[in-house]
Amino acid sequence: MPAPVISVLHDTPGVRAQLVSLLTGTVAQGGSVGFMHPLSPAVADAFWAGSLAAAARDERTVLGAWAGDTLIGTVTLLLALPPNQLHRAEIAKMMTRPQWRGQGVARALLRRAEALAVERGRTLLVLDTATEGGAAGLYEKAGYTRAGEIPDFALKPHGGLTGTLLYWKRIGPAATSAAPEDASE
Numbered sequence: 001m002p003a004p005v006i007s008v009l010h011d012t013p014g015v016r017a018q019l020v021s022l023l024t025g026t027v028a029q030g031g032s033v034g035f036m037h038p039l040s041p042a043v044a045d046a047f048w049a050g051s052l053a054a055a056a057r058d059e060r061t062v063l064g065a066w067a068g069d070t071l072i073g074t075v076t077l078l079l080a081l082p083p084n085q086l087h088r089a090e091i092a093k094m095m096t097r098p099q100w101r102g103q104g105v106a107r108a109l110l111r112r113a114e115a116l117a118v119e120r121g122r123t124l125l126v127l128d129t130a131t132e133g134g135a136a137g138l139y140e141k142a143g144y145t146r147a148g149e150i151p152d153f154a155l156k157p158h159g160g161l162t163g164t165l166l167y168w169k170r171i172g173p174a175a176t177s178a179a180p181e182d183a184s185e
């Protein structure tokens with residue numbers, strides 16, 4: 001597959017509808033992105049409405065990966081952090097439509113999110129991913145360092161507790177003087 005087109009998402013009915021189906025589908029398949037299955041379209045829509053409103057306030061950036069008119073993946077870069085942590089940002093709500101997985105969509109989204117974070121002057125990225133069924137491999141291949149694991153952190157979408165793995169990565173000028181980064185480069 002050619003590299004997906006990545007764009008910053010804004011709140012339009014079409015974008016919201018595709019984000020809703022992406023999120024409900026991801027949760028139904030067991031993706032740990034903060035919700036339980038079954039996730040109603042109304043709850044998913046309310047989540048994206050709030051997220052895109054925060055993006056409009058410049059508190060976060062919601063990115064989309066496109067194959068033509070189809071939204072095939074998304075990731076969110078969280079920028080609104082406490083005043084003593086404005087040098088960092090967080091990666092959240094990474095998901096690729098099941099039928100588009102394994103083709104580099106998440107990697108492309110992650111790279112764009114990292115580039116945006118550097119543009120915003122951020123020098124440290126932080127994220128967490130579920131121990132069971134999460135995306136540790138994606139982040140480790142992209143040069144993230146595992147800081148540790150918290151057991152029994154959250155329920156999986158279909159029930160049962162899972163731990164969470166915490167990751168970090170230096171980006172921008174701070175990365176050049178640090179340890180080797182993106183192992184996939």
Ligand SMILES: CC(C)(COP(=O)(O)OP(=O)(O)OC[C@H]1O[C@@H](n2cnc3c(N)ncnc32)[C@H](O)[C@@H]1OP(=O)(O)O)[C@@H](O)C(=O)NCCC(=O)NCCS
Pocket residue numbers: 026030031032033073093094095096097100101102103104105106107108128129130133134135136137138139141184
């Ligand atoms: C995790 C997820 C976003 C990966 O999306 P994807 O588009 O299939 O990922 P990519 O194809 O870009 O993968 C890039 C690399 O990371 C690896 N990778 C991706 N997901 C992985 C996973 N869950 N475990 C281990 N490795 C993974 C791929 O094998 C690939 O490595 P390669 O280049 O050596 O082949 C997708 O599986 C998903 O939506 N899962 C459900 C939601 C979820 O768990 N999100 C993460 C929340 S932190």
